[in-house]
Amino acid sequence: xxxxxxxxxxxxxxxxxxxxxxxxxxxxxxxxxxxxxxxxxxxxxxxxxxxxxxxxxxxxxxxxxxxxxxxxxxxxxxxxxxxxxxxxxxxxxxxxxxxxxxxxxxxxxxxxxxxxxxxxxxxxxxxxxxxxxxxxxxxxxxxxxxxxxxxxxxxxxxxxxxxxx
Amino acid sequence: xxxxxxxxxxxxxxxxxxxxxxxxxxxxxxxxxxxxxxxxxxxxxxxxxxxxxxxxxxxxxxxxxxxxxxxxxxxxxxxxxxxxxxxxxxxxxxxxxxxxxxxxxxxxxxxxxxxxxxxxxxxxxxxxxxxxxxxxxxxxxxxxxxxxxxxxxxxxxxxxxxxxx
DNA sequence: TATTGTTATACTCTATAACTATA
DNA sequence: TATAGTTATAGAGTATAACAATA
Numbered sequence: 001x002x003x004x005x006x007x008x009x010x011x012x013x014x015x016x017x018x019x020x021x022x023x024x025x026x027x028x029x030x031x032x033x034x035x036x037x038x039x040x041x042x043x044x045x046x047x048x049x050x051x052x053x054x055x056x057x058x059x060x061x062x063x064x065x066x067x068x069x070x071x072x073x074x075x076x077x078x079x080x081x082x083x084x085x086x087x088x089x090x091x092x093x094x095x096x097x098x099x100x101x102x103x104x105x106x107x108x109x110x111x112x113x114x115x116x117x118x119x120x121x122x123x124x125x126x127x128x129x130x131x132x133x134x135x136x137x138x139x140x141x142x143x144x145x146x147x148x149x150x151x152x153x154x155x156x157x158x159x160x161x162x163x164x165x
Numbered sequence: 166x167x168x169x170x171x172x173x174x175x176x177x178x179x180x181x182x183x184x185x186x187x188x189x190x191x192x193x194x195x196x197x198x199x200x201x202x203x204x205x206x207x208x209x210x211x212x213x214x215x216x217x218x219x220x221x222x223x224x225x226x227x228x229x230x231x232x233x234x235x236x237x238x239x240x241x242x243x244x245x246x247x248x249x250x251x252x253x254x255x256x257x258x259x260x261x262x263x264x265x266x267x268x269x270x271x272x273x274x275x276x277x278x279x280x281x282x283x284x285x286x287x288x289x290x291x292x293x294x295x296x297x298x299x300x301x302x303x304x305x306x307x308x309x310x311x312x313x314x315x316x317x318x319x320x321x322x323x324x325x326x327x328x329x330x
Numbered sequence: 331t332a333t334t335g336t337t338a339t340a341c342t343c344t345a346t347a348a349c350t351a352t353a
Numbered sequence: 354t355a356t357a358g359t360t361a362t363a364g365a366g367t368a369t370a371a372c373a374a375t376a
Contacts, residue, residue: 008285011305012293018308021232023188025315028235041342061358067186070193071345076359078343098352098357120173128177130314135307140176142300143183149295150190206365226335236368241336243366263334263375 026127033122038115039085043068043078045119048087048104048112057104060093064102087111191292198287203280204250208233208243210284213252213269213277222269225258229267232316252276 008016027042034040040048046068051057061075069075079102082088087108093099104112128136173181192207199205205213211233216222226240234240244267247253252273258264269277293301 006285006289008288008293011298011301012288014305014309015301016288016292018305018312019184019188020192022308022311022315023184023192025232025312027185027188043343062356067190069344072358073346073360074344080359093357096353096357100358120171123173123177123181124171126315126318127181127311128173130311131307133176135310136176136180138303139307140179140183142296142304143187144179145300146187146292146295147183147190150187150291153291208366227333234367237335238337238369239367245336258334261334261376265335 022127026123029126030119030122033118034115037118038111040111040115041078044082044087045112045115047078047082048108051088051102051104052109052112057109058101060096060099060101062099082108187292191288194291195284195287198283199280202283203276205276205280206243209247209252210277210280212243212247213273216253216267216269217274217277222274223266225261225264225266227264247273 031042034042034045038045047064050064050068051059061072061079064079065072065075069078079088079090083090085107087105089103089105091101091103093101131139196207199207199210203210212229215229215233216224226237226244229244230237230240234243244253244255248255250272252270254268254270256266256268258266296304
């Protein structure tokens with residue numbers, strides 16, 4: 001039939017399963033907290049936080065999508081919600097008339113600030129508490145490498161229109 | 166106001182962000198593969214795989230839910246789909262009349278087998294390829310510890326009816 | 331009274347395809 | 354012709370609450 005698939009060894013399986021369970025539990029807990037504290041979904045929080053880390057608190061729609069959302073319409077939808085709630089503002093980009101610049105508003109920054117302490121608290125309690133500083137460094141290092149690798153081979157579906165190939 | 170929140174250091178932030186991005190990308194890719202290869206959602210795959218790892222390929226509904234699904238109705242829904250497709254069978258439990266035993270069918274095992282090679286392939290390509298054997302061991306160890314810690318402090322919402330406390 | 335599971339319902343989110351407009 | 358973004362729409366998934374049955 002097709003090429004034989006080398007089975008995963010126990011350590012590989014264990015790493016994979018732990019990763020999935022940890023991220024799933026962590027995300028679920030964080031999602032709760034964000035909803036309670038600021039009425040935000042996780043995706044919305046990521047979008048606001050990404051903007052907050054950007055020069056001028058602004059980003060083009062396409063750049064804002066990176067790593068957060070897997071379809072263009074999904075982004076339009078989420079940004080639409082954020083704009084409806086006054087957390088974000090959309091304006092035509094000056095350089096490229098096709099694109100839209102999204103900017104964090106003061107209200108958006110406020111929500112971010114209101115939500116952040118609880119967010120950190122959850123991370124401490126559920127994620128970091130069980131780890132030594134060395135563990136954290138190692139994790140950052142190893143997972144950072146995986147992340148870079150994954151970005152190198154983008155899932156065709158994630159950026160449908162980035163490269164035409 | 167409230168207690169000050171010690172800010173996260175760069176390594177902590179980096180570990181957190183990498184974890185989220187890696188798991189999100191990985192899950193998205195795997196989800197695609199599972200859908201293409203076997204018409205399964207990730208949750209459905211997890212449920213089938215969990216059953217496949219259990220004695221008699223069987224588990225009570227409540228035990229099947231652990232770590233996969235965060236509400237009872239969600240589990241009923243997913244198991245309903247699997248049963249509709251003949252991948253799983255529900256029967257009354259012998260010991261406790263309230264509970265339902267879910268069992269993997271032959272068809273369910275077949276789907277699992279059909280889907281697995283591609284699953285492993287995706288893991289290799291996107292996750293394991295960038296890691297040395299030592300990295301994998303470390304990851305399994307550290308994330309395993311986090312997972313154990315998280316299971317110790319269950320999110321109240323995850324197991325609404327496990328402990329009444 | 332607590333636990334197991336189901337149902338109904340409402341809601342959120344995502345994705346595909348068709349579309350407009352600009353490069 | 355390719356890219357940026359929106360819209361309409363359909364579908365999948367989730368969660369809450371009310372419920373029935375058993376422990």
